[in-house]
Amino acid sequence: AQSVTQPDIHITVSEGASLELRCNYSYGATPYLFWYVQSPGQGLQLLLKYFSGDTLVQGIKGFEAEFKRSQSSFNLRKPSVHWSDAAEYFCAVGASNDYKLSFGAGTTVTVRA
């Protein structure tokens, strides 16, 4: 069964600084990988996904993520954060033959002025 670990529970970053959120997954075959963002009182919104091909994927809101098979990682990055990026971020992994996703516990991002 697949699983996801997000090592950082909480990250604080200054507005305009870069952001990197870590995600490590466990899965035997080629995974489907996702990053979702959840603002307070909202559901989860898809930021980006990786199924195959280019290992650097671009998402919405200026986010990107890189799939590194050798490290079993799918880290999320943004070069310059905005105050509106303060939210909780979830990494998820799935399989091509299974519609179920496994989610990490999330990383809360606080942006200071």
Next chain:
Amino acid sequence: ETGVTQTPRHLVMGMTNKKSLKCEQHLGHNAMYWYKQSAKKPLELMFVYNFKEQTENNSVPSRFSPECPNSSHLFLHLHTLQPEDSALYLCASSQIWTENSPLHFGNGTRLTVT
């Protein structure tokens, strides 16, 4: 309306009450899901409906009873809940077996059991 809509947004109920959560998707998807989100825990998949047929029940207590009358509507009937059932309940939909079809989530129902 577009996307996935959940009602009500907030619900407070006593342990002896019976209530229902409603979810409607306007995306033409063929699968719908209930997830439970508790603080600082991974999302827990509760139920999956694929073409209106329940295909997943992750050992959920019988006090939670799902219903999927068609591919656009999903309900979660609640009765005799416990305080530990207080959480955010998220509905999602997807086009199963289609690549590049991720989960689309509603905004959730915040449930408080008193």
